[in-house]
Amino acid sequence: MKILRGVYEGPGSHGILRVAASMSGVHAVLRAYPSEWYFPALHGACTRTGEPAPITLSPIPEGAGGSWTPGNLARDLSGIARRRPEAETLIFARSEAALLSGEGAPILALPENPETGRSPKLVTCEWESPGIREVEAADLGLADLVKAHAQKGPKSPAPTVNLFGPPIFGPKAAAEYAEVERALGLIGVGVNARAPLGATVADLSHLPRAWANVVLYREAAESASLYLQDEFGMPRVTTPPVGSVGTGAVLRAVGELCSLDPKWVRRAVWAELARTAKLPWYARLAVPETFRGRRVALFGDLTYTTGLGYTLAREIGLEVAWAGTYLTHLEKDFLFHAGAFTDEAFVEDDPEAVVARVEETAPDLLVGTHLEREVAAALDVSFLPLCPPIFEYPFVERPLMGYVGSTVLADALEDVLREPRGPREKPETTARAPEWTEEALEELEEIPAFLRGRARRLAEEHARTLDSPEVTPEILEESRS
């Protein structure tokens, strides 16, 4: 039992719903209490496309419901099967409260849809448990959908790959797929299917036609791509195509798997470096002093945190003070990859602990999720919200992957690194930080740890507005009312 300011991940059911809502032809049935219904509102806020979320609530019945009340799970499932011709596959998710209430997954045959004459497939996520959180559930859910549909078939005549990227609500998700698809097109490799975002049920069954799987977002496709590797012998490329180095590595790996002429691949890469990828160009244009001694801290998921960490450390030459992730189930993976560019890699799922690290380190640049935004603003640290979860859904999505993505990153870096810094600003911040009197410090110690950081920042801010050189217990108290 812990006091938390927020969470980075939702429950497992949320991950399954995200995967289902990413595809067409897949309809999710959420077994939950009506008070756990928020996905459609979030879906509307994030996608703004106007398609209602392909989700049906099967409410857990309570009290004496009438005979017509929904809630009989078998009947709700059959009802969707009959009434929703577009639902070729139903995926069954249980909310955390439903899991805690101890209800099992249903085993039943679904009736035929009168329009299509077929009965939909039912995918039940038997592995669901309250301990499995959003990202892991998205990965397992996608794997279950792939297992249910993938069928052996002839390979495509020309080289193609499948793209496994982030599910819906991923930041810039659609743009990431599009940019990698564009880059692959330059070396003459087509895309057989995208999954999960934009996949149809037919796409899922045709997955084995591709020559290889390119995993853009391992968090969501590790299990599915491993299954395809084991079952269909499909090789996979797992380097995140972040930065020019990462993208080049992906293109070369795909070229090799598709037996392309390495010279041809190299020419395509060089052409892109000359035309599109401005990150290396930016790194060379700027004087070394722009980056020297600047420390960056990163916190987020696996792909973006390690991909960006590697890019910022190697391609730009920033010092990575630390890198962390909230994905506790990927701890080993993360520590292995982050070890390549930082001495301090960690796993932490309490936002306040991350805030404490930021305060301790005071990096020149913080790359993080939306939960780090507040501390960055309070400490006046340059901040780039580039790791999910981020609540930013612009109408025009710009990718962070591929060569165009590297250019977007160069622009973002130029913006935050151009500001004056170093000797002038640094002492000023420390000089500006007011001293704490003994009594005030004692008071501060009484505040519970999870609120202490915030209270300290508020008190120092208040002392500054009062032009007081020190923080007294009075100032501390006033700042907290």
Next chain:
Amino acid sequence: MLGRRLRRQERSPRKITGETLTILNESGAPDVVSPLHGLSSLAERLPDTLLVVAGTRADVHLAQSLSVPLPGTPLDPAEQSGNGLSVHPRVVFVVLEPDEKPSGGALASRVIEAAAGFRRTELVLLVACRSAALLGFDVEFEAELAGRRLDLPVRPLAPDVGGSGVLYTDLEDSAIRALVELCPRGVSGSGEERSYSKGSLLGKFPFRGRTGRRTTTETGVRRPVVLLGALPGPQEELAAELARAGVEVAGDLPGAADRLPPLDDGTIVAVVDPYLVAASRAAEDRGATVVRSLLPIGVGGTARFVQDVSTLAGSGASEAGHARRVWESLEPLRSRIRGKRIFFTGDTGLEIPLARFLVDAGAVVLEVGTPRLDRRFLAPELSALGEDVDVVESPEWRAQLERVDTVRPDVVVASPGLYVPLVARGHLCRSSLDLLSLGVHGYEGARRILELFARTFERAEKLDTLNL
């Protein structure tokens, strides 16, 4: 007409035909955003109150991810603490792990720890999510324990444990109910002392609610009136209307926790929001007289409300003349919504009085959805609703999308989940949460409602003239 439309549905609705009005029960799953979304705005409305939410990570995720601006709701600078993405600072989450054994007192300790971080806390509301009960926590007991040790009232709320149908406003209802239960009893009330009355809340200010305006109970004729519900602005406006009719308001809930009005069998409780069912029941259990009248929403509703409250309170001035003048002053606005066809998908519980007012003002209300309907509590409202209005209890949201497409209303008051899909299908929409935060009560509220719709139509007409 609706009956025919509904018949295509597999489950035929049960039809309850009263004297004037048809209520259909569609027995579907309505689109209602979880009541936990209201945590931040509740914290905003309850100063000096700490909201401790006991739930799993799933519940925290729910409360947190819905603090993004929902579709159709304007950015409210007051709610944008920091970056607008975090919940209110006076909302604290105690996260329960699913494999945890609920040992007695553990939750109470966390509540105490959380409360220590806040000064000037007069009241702690312990919001127990359903998961807390499923994990076996005895929230009543933990709240009691924390209250004893903090020397502060700590009240448990269980906003989502109940019968059928969830309303978006259930959290607010349960919070106001907790406030009602905390109100001190007046002199005439029983001498029952509460265990924490030596604490700051009850001991300090037993009679301070709106001291200046309080009516004296000694006269024996006039009884103190307590308003239940409404935002602070409309509360003031309603109090002013009642004062004009010779009734003084002794206090209102929700309000500052250190100024709760006395509430007992001498008190008249005037409920102003249609969804405060549990709160009004709690007031009745206290022995207070709950006014049975129309809700003070819209001109007619406010007039009836003021009239009935003043009659009960022993003043009894007629409101008819005043109401007529208000109607006249609203005529220019009325003409802009006359004949407009309005559809309520229904998620807040505010729909029925709004529909009643809009029909009075000349609009045509095609359907009023409501996830749950307390017929007894809303009896005056239901009988005042025009007979051409279809009330659909527990509507199925997909069926509603189809019905909206069929009847093509001029404007849809939509729940957040349906807002974007409906706009994408070419319907003009207003978010139901917008109306909730508008301040719909009283004569001024009536003006605000009409202005909101007039603005909506005006903008849509302007956009429609563009040659795209």
